[in-house]
Amino acid sequence: MSYVPVSVVAFATITFTVYRFLDARNSVNCIPGMRPLFSPMSLLGAAFGTRWWNPGLNWAWVWRETAFFNHTHDVISVVPLISGGSSVYTCSTDVARQILATEGKTQLFKPRHIVAGLLLWGENIVAASGDHWRRHRRIVAPALTSKTYALVVAETIATYKEMVEGESWKAGEDNLVIDFNRLPQKLALILIAHCGFGLPMPWVDAPTENGLTFGQSLTIVTETVIPRLIIPSWLYKLPIKRLRLIEQAWSGLGLYMHTFIESRKAEQHENTTDPDDKQRGDILSRLVAAMYTEGKLNLSEQEVIGNIFTLMFAGHETTAAVIAATLGFLAIHEDEQERALTEILKVIPKSDPTIDDLQKLPYLLACFHESMRIYPPGVVVVRELTDDIAITVKRPSEETIVLRQGTLVIVDMIALHHNPATFPEPEKFKPSRWVGIPEHDVTMFGFGARACIGRKFSQIEALCFLALFLRDWKITAPIAAQESRQEYEKRVMGKAGLTGLAFGVGPLSLKLERRK
Template structure:
């Protein structure tokens, strides 16, 4: 039964169940949301347990929430739950705290600062390149998702810490970060969520993982504080950040929170993007060949650098198209802090709004052949910029967007130049929408060497 839409009641399915639409949503979130969008339009509502959620996939309404009326919203329930893991980093902070941190950190993410990090990203990619060449020689399969997680973790560790992270500490990060992310996903999707301090097995495991990561980060911060110079890597830039008057730097606790946030933002999200990109390369060998030819022509046998990242238009188009089809941050939750109107509907304080980037970027209203992987649309102008928000939009647009794109371009150029990727059977067709968007299963690939 569907209630008639009105000025304060958006259209959408109604449910008599105490759980609302939680079961069907939990079983297939993206499929169900796509069904709702077809049935009710780009602005609709549905219930999960006691919470009514306004689902927005219209660009104009999204801008209302994220830009025009951003002051009337705070981060949504799911992101609030990340505070147990991330603390008060840029992803979770609000109000004056967020504005102060953003102002202090912004210079570290300007293009000149990032250009100096390119060599570290490429160096961090070499062990993966060597492993893939070994797999090609041995005829062994590789799982692309795991490979991309490892390479992006090493890349963001190099960008954050330079050479300050030992092999043993890197192993700690590789081991402990995934369970924290998975526990966060479970808590975000739970209808009834037990507090993080309750001693359940999952909470105890997450607490141990967080403590192990904190030990690693605290050691490096203390070491840098004691050094004559903080260093030129991202951690050094954070430690050196000051207000315009030269005061008001970040405390050790604040630096810790930002480091943990950057681990998430610069690691799993970029890994997911690269996994989807190379999956699409495997599905479209002609696209893969064209991208490889461009890399070879530009690099002429040398390693890529920051300038090359802007000299690879087709590779960049492939990355943009993968971001369109598979935005890692696929949904942006917000909660109204005061009465506000969105798309003509009156919302009370406390109302939950979710901006669905995935649905927006796959809408036939804005994108011809919306489910097709067509990098050429980014070269011929057949795109709708207002309906493309993979890093969000407005003042709270992801501060690391340029770093993520630099990472993705340099890693792609390094791994693509001398290798061909094939995924027998086309790989998993489903998607796993957790905190970030992942393939629905392992991406098992065959890798073969391509003569330079």
């Protein structure tokens, strides 16, 4: 008789699980798809990584060639058996536009649990939805002007020269650079700090009291967002070196950001005494000024901190990842490197480039865009529907599907940009596919009103750096003996995943030879 209660509990548990699963499947109209144990977007799903039994956060890349039933379906559903909510994924540009193009009218919003990592420091422009997003955008967007972009060019040139001097590469020799990715990452951080926030940073880090620079703290923080969400705060007090380092980085980054705010507040207070002294127009100045603005454009200090963190991260990790990938591909595809070099030498044979010069480098920009297509830094665009939406799909057959209010819709940016129906031979590096393509069809920056606000900043920074670098240095891939270029590309460029909060190729090693 002792087994009766256990049997009842087991039966009730199984019944509830089956009911819950069927209800979740019905909520997405029984659209075919994956039925994993955990939702890929849940903490458990992310923690276990991509396995045959668990998609994880990296499934879109690992299974990119067979995803969406070999790309025969525009949409699929994901209904977890144990943990996490159901969702609908799309790999179709057309479906993504249908959902996101009118986002300002349909009032889509970002679920709080999905953007939890971006909210650890406070509300911000990337995580906000609806009117809250519009408020943040009206404060930040005016800082991105033609004056800002001209400064990006000037600072990219100066920082590039600092980098070459600081790295001490030798002319006339092959310089093997291990983990090349760290260089564009450092460059991009310096540029967003200086041009976006008015915070000059040297290429060679100065020693600090707590042993971590702002850049080092930011890097560690972005790489440990998921552990920070999972690990309880008391564990960071244990004598475990890695946990202590994480805590040091998080607390140190907070101190840095508070210092930035206080310094800019003092500067703005001093400037108010002289009406002829013009206020700075950078992002940090506008954020701090919003703390003292009444009405709809007011920000709390925590919101200012949230925006500093998010824009610093978004402004450097994403661009840096694509710059590294671009040089990795050009090192393998030397014919593409030569074509880009010919264009560069025609426009800027010797002098430093101007912003007008950069507009005359369409093929170099195409190389950057193609690398971004293969490795889109933002892997997913996630929205929750606040109303029913009817979408038209073309595959496997043309039909209209109604997505219900409350449905979690995920635009899979990796699957979308590896969809052979849109991009033939998606695994091949073919920059020519972007030549002459209108700006609004460059979909890696997102869709609709909420496309990347730093799009032009990123493009100008990348073009300027790539032009200078390729003009001065011939890059080659350190291909192993008895290994073909195709095998090297598959082995090295095939290793990609989340680096911090952005998606990109793994650490690259490149050979550099100074051009004569």
